[in-house]
Amino acid sequence: MFNLGGGVPEIKQLTVTEVPAGSTAVLNCHSNDVDHNFMFWLFNGTDVIGPGNVYNEQKYKYEVLSGKLHIHDVTARESGYYHCISKKLNGFGYTVGQVDMIVTGSTFTPIDAVKIIAIVVSLIVILGCAVLYYKMRKDWKRYEGRGIIPVDEVEDEEGDGDEIYNRTTTPTQVQPRQVSQPAPGPSRNLSSEQLLYGIDNQGLDTDFNSVFENIQIKSPQASLI
Incomplete structure (x- = not known):
């Protein structure tokens, strides 16, 4: 199992402990007594928990005098064999207290929920x-x-004859074409003043005095008829 030197260690006591998952397990070191001093814990024959060794201090705490081991927030990973190693006071020989810890129940903890x-x-x-x-x-x-x-580029396009419209504006509304009304013609009932002086339309003005004189000249005289 393991070799500490100085002969085969004495297995003093074997216990089985069941603890619920997520709780704190407390393992007693049965090898520590009036004839022996606690040295360290050994987990599954490989991991050393004790003075001068690197381990998870947040998970494991031990008492120097009694050797009692506290395991916080246990999970299935912490299940296994724990050996408490103690040395005799005379310096010759070792004793071992073995504890088999079994974790029961769900391993789901509040920390797992947060994760x-x-x-x-x-x-x-x-x-x-x-x-x-x-x-x-x-x-x-x-x-x-x-x-x-x-x-x-816009100027070049305008020079090519293409019409450019601004899409953001609406085309100017085309005003309806004003149809010119014909000037009113002369009244059919012409007054004497219109006959003498003409009407406003210059193109239709007639010199009626000259017309009358021509008519009198061209008319045959009464004596010649």
């Missing part, structure tokens, strides 16, 4: 960031390649 919640929240945050990045990337591709047209 699960932290993992779930982390996954939600990562998923949200991925969705946001995908949406931003999609919007960027939609507007990728579009830019402001330089002024000189």
